[in-house]
Amino acid sequence: ASKKDYSFSNRGKTLEDEVNETNDYYLQHKVAVIHKKPIPIQIVKVDYPGRARAVIREAYYRTPSTTDYNGVYNGYYLDFEAKETKNKTSFPLQNVHEHQVLHMRQVAEQNGIAFLVVAFSTLERYFFMSSQTLDLYWDRMNQGGRKSITLDEFEQTGIEITPGYAPRVPYLDAVDLYLTGKESEE
Amino acid sequence: ASKKDYSFSNRGKTLEDEVNETNDYYLQHKVAVIHKKPIPIQIVKVDYPGRARAVIREAYYRTPSTTDYNGVYNGYYLDFEAKETKNKTSFPLQNVHEHQVLHMRQVAEQNGIAFLVVAFSTLERYFFMSSQTLDLYWDRMNQGGRKSITLDEFEQTGIEITPGYAPRVPYLDAVDLYLTGKESEE
Numbered sequence: 064a065s066k067k068d069y070s071f072s073n074r075g076k077t078l079e080d081e082v083n084e085t086n087d088y089y090l091q092h093k094v095a096v097i098h099k100k101p102i103p104i105q106i107v108k109v110d111y112p113g114r115a116r117a118v119i120r121e122a123y124y125r126t127p128s129t130t131d132y133n134g135v136y137n138g139y140y141l142d143f144e145a146k147e148t149k150n151k152t153s154f155p156l157q158n159v160h161e162h163q164v165l166h167m168r169q170v171a172e173q174n175g176i177a178f179l180v181v182a183f184s185t186l187e188r189y190f191f192m193s194s195q196t197l198d199l200y201w202d203r204m205n206q207g208g209r210k211s212i213t214l215d216e217f218e219q220t221g222i223e224i225t226p227g228y229a230p231r232v233p234y235l236d237a238v239d240l241y242l243t244g245k246e247s248e249e
Numbered sequence: 250a251s252k253k254d255y256s257f258s259n260r261g262k263t264l265e266d267e268v269n270e271t272n273d274y275y276l277q278h279k280v281a282v283i284h285k286k287p288i289p290i291q292i293v294k295v296d297y298p299g300r301a302r303a304v305i306r307e308a309y310y311r312t313p314s315t316t317d318y319n320g321v322y323n324g325y326y327l328d329f330e331a332k333e334t335k336n337k338t339s340f341p342l343q344n345v346h347e348h349q350v351l352h353m354r355q356v357a358e359q360n361g362i363a364f365l366v367v368a369f370s371t372l373e374r375y376f377f378m379s380s381q382t383l384d385l386y387w388d389r390m391n392q393g394g395r396k397s398i399t400l401d402e403f404e405q406t407g408i409e410i411t412p413g414y415a416p417r418v419p420y421l422d423a424v425d426l427y428l429t430g431k432e433s434e435e
C-alpha cells in the first residue's frame with residue numbers, strides 16, 4: 064500500500080475518514096482493535112449472472128440499530144458513534160438517534176465504555192463525551208430543555224481530543240483519562 | 250411482537266438464526282449486548298427516485314474482514330464467528346477464513362475473548378472453541394497436517410454447549426467456563 068497523505072489541517076476529510084485512519088493506526092501499532100461496522104442494507108433482489116459474481120440489483124438502506132464503531136482496547140470493550148457538526152457554538156442532539164442512545168446505555172450497563180466522538184469541524188476541535196454524560200443532556204432535552212449541547216458544556220463535561228498527525232484523532236487518550244476519573248470515583 | 254416458536258429440535262433453522270435468537274434473549278434479559286454485524290456491501294449505483302427513498306441498483310458482496318458477532322458481556326469484549334457443518338466426524342477448516350483467524354488473534358492480544366461457535370448440525374451438537382485453541386489446529390494445517398478439527402478434538406479441547414429452549418445456544422455458559430479455566434491458569 065502506498066503511504067497515505069496525512070495533511071495536518073485535513074481539509075475535506077470527513078470525521079469518519081479521520082476516525083478510520085486513526086483505527087488503522089491503532090490496529091497496526093497493536094494499540095486497539097476497533098472497526099467500523101458495515102452499513103446495514105436490506106437486500107431485495109440479487110442476480111446470479113452465469114459465472115460472474117452475484118450482483119445486488121435492489122436494496123435499501125436500513126436504520127442502524129447500534130453505533131458505528133466498536134472493538135477492544137486492552138481488555139476494555141469500546142463502543143462509540145462519531146458525529147460532526149459545522150456549528151461553532153453547539154452540537155444539535157438531532158444528530159444522535161434515540162436507538163443509539165439506548166444502545167450506549169445497554170453497553171454501559173454491561174460495563175462497556177460507550178461514548179460519542181464529536182467534531183466541531185469548522186473549529187477543528189474534537190471531544191469525547193461518555194454515554195453517562197450524554198444521558199444528562201438527552202434527559203434535559205426530553206424534559207423540555209435545550210436540544211443541543213453547547214461547546215462550553217463539551218469543554219466542562221467532555222474530554223477534549225487534540226488532533227495530531229498520526230493518529231489523527233487520538234480518542235484513546237480521552238478514554239484513558241475517562242478510565243482514570245472513573246476509577247478514582249470508585 | 251408475537252411469541253416465537255422455539256421448537257426444541259429446531260429443524261430448518263440455521264445456526265445464525267439460533268445465535269441471533271440467543272442474542273435477543275441475552276439482550277432482553279440484560280445478560281449481554283451482542284449483535285451480528287451487517288454483511289459488508291460495495292455499493293456502485295444508487296437511484297434517488299423523486300420523493301421515494303434511495304434504491305441501491307448495483308452492489309456486490311465483499312469479503313468480511315472480521316468475524317460475524319461482537320459485543321460486551323459483563324465488561325468482557327466478546328468476538329466470535331458461528332459456523333455449522335453437516336459432517337458428523339469433523340469440522341473442515343476451509344469454513345474459516347484466514348483473515349478471520351488473524352482478526353481473532355488480534356482480539357486475543359488485546360485481552361478480548363475470541364472464539365468459534367461450531368454446530369455439528371446433523372448431530373445437534375454445539376461447541377465453543379477459543380481462538381488460542383483454534384490457532385493450534387490452524388498451525389497444524391499450515392504445517393501440512395489435517396485440514397479439519399475432529400469431533401473428538403472438539404470434545405477434548407473445546408467446551409460443549411448444551412442447546413436449550415431459551416436461550417437456544419447458551420454460549421455464555423461456555424464463556425464462563427473458559428474464563429474460569431483461564432483464571433485458574435494465572
Ligand SMILES: [Mg+2]
Nearest residue numbers: 130131144145
Ligand atoms: Mg453514524
Ligand SMILES: [Mg+2]
Nearest residue numbers: 316317330331
Ligand atoms: Mg460468517
